Amino acid sequence: MKYVDEFRDTRAARRLVDDIRRTATRRWVLMEVCGGQTHSLLRHGIEEELRETVELIHGPGCPVCVTPAEDIDLAQQFALREDVLLTSFGDMLRVPGTRKSLLDVRAAGGQVRIVYSPLDAVALAQKHPDRQVVFFAVGFETTAPATALAVRQAEQLGLENFALLVSHVRVQPAMESILRTPGNRVEGFLAAGHVCTITGFDSYVDFVREFRVPVVVTGFEPVDLLQGIRECVRQLESGRAEVTNCYARSVRREGNRHALVAVEQVYRIADVPWRGLGVIPSGGLRLRPEYARFDARRRFEDTGCEEELPVITTPDCPAAEVLAGRMRPSDCPQFGSRCTPDSPLGAPMVSSEGACAAYFRYRTPAVDASQPAGASQQEATR
């Protein structure tokens, strides 16, 4: 498959691993921001292969994990209304809110439909004029352009029965928040290639100047990731901190102008709560006043103002520590024993982009045996 196979080439990957090992004079601490990158690093064994050379801290870039439980609860309330058809990306369905997931709500008779694109939700609104179709607009800068287009399309079609529950988040403010957190250890970032495809990477120039950490725009296949890591290590070894694009087959400096304009027209930047991380200044998007009539929160006049809601975490789940990169999933006492993808305690174990799910799915068989509280117990009782 073009653009995949050449970036999964074992020999090319092996050469890069050797190069990184030769370049590093000490063990550098890097953060890959995106959950897709976390999965790829673990799936292809890169994290383990480089363990002596770089410490990879997994960032909060899993859209499912950082969507506040309160927003999921709200989506559930909408789904249970008789006049509403709630539409969502499939990944959101298994994630628990404060008590249950959208899958539970669907089983209890709630109207929840998986769509692949927000434009499919607009089509459903056209098809069912007697129903209010609400789309659960979650995700980073990668999904925001499509939801913005959906709103504009609904406006052009004059649809009165389409609305968004907006829970969009922005990557860069979260990276800033991590660097400002006392005790932060991150020395370099692998920036999320898909997000930069939309946003470009000009905005990182000031970021790099302010924080003096390298930001390397990185893709998702093994060779992409290793090239990103090598560039980051090279900069750190030579005392540089620059913005570099190692994902040039997808990312341009200026990003995708059309997508950015669509987002700019429909959304404003807002301080929003992240699950497990609290309110991040400028950390999300909300509808502009001129599109407020498409805001499901308003249309259904549901509970209070989100900014005042407390940050809820499950008592036994240190998801906040994992999302902020302060705890490795496998170091969690619940990992693999009380918390597995079958019975998750927190969002990072649920989502296909979550760091805990990645650790569980791609764990090393040999490591299991040495972990008394880990996956080995789960295996032994099967």
Add this chain to the structure above:
Amino acid sequence: MTESSWQPGCPVPIDGVEPRITLAHGEGARLTRQLIDTEIRSRFRSAPLATLPDAAHVEGTGGRIAVTSDSYVVSPLFFPGGDIGSLAVHGTVNDLAVSGAVPRWITLSLILEEGLPLPVLQRVLDSVARAATECAVDVIAGDTKVVPRGAADGMYLNTTGIGTVIGSPPPGPQAIQPGDVIVVSGPIGRHGMAVLCAREELAFDPAPRSDSAPLTDVVKTLLRVADGNVRTIRDATRGGVSAVLHEWADASELSFRLDEARLPVSPDVRGASELLGIDPLYVACEGTLVAAVAPDVAEQAVEALRRHPQSAGAAVIGSAVERTICPVTIRRTLGREQPVDEPTGAMLPRIC
């Protein structure tokens, strides 16, 4: 209703647009009989159906018989590469075939939702008839029920299959030995991905196409070449290849080691699975088998399978080893072993 649209003798009430199934079709009275006469018996001409006895009698063979039963609730009813009708025949025939039996007869029970357009039923029944002919099985008994609108999703089918056991079938997964080789008869995950993409209306180009097909000849080929050295065969349906290997690991008390580079995956399934974040190892096949064979016949077996058009994509994907902590592992890009977990729950496409 216009005069021209009304045809005397039509067994089905007409609502002005197209004829539909009504509750009356399931109540055992005249409409039921007419439906069975015009739609069922006209298509399936086996001897027992000619007289509609309470139970079909067929000529036995004196030997052992194999029986299997399965229900089909797939949505949508039609998908690239097949439909609920052909699937109901292939699925049941394949369960018989991989157990080492020759499929002979099937039953066909229909649960229809009130309001189902008659042409949809006709299309499905035509497909059942075609598949039965292709698989050389006779439809010998059946049943029709109609449930109120909303109590079913269009239609459900149930088929029971009966086959005759000839020779000595493969002994089963408990006979697998360390060193035995795991073979698949073709690219994996095609049926599940085709149905998922059709259900969610994901417009991939090319759209994944189901592999739904009878495995009878593929099994015959394998048994002919590797006679006595085939430990067990399964069709990798729900849960895909991963589910089969986990069951075998339980039964054999061994582990299985796969090599990602050797897994056959068609470009359409590969594209969809990369985009959706769904591993083809967990996705259902309906015309692809997995077999455990002795190492010294593996190469021969794969060569013979590849000469058969339906299993042209056959490949060795791994082997059985002494039991380790993980029942199934896979070797990926940098040569590292990782566990393949048992499939859980529904496949949910990822966000980005």
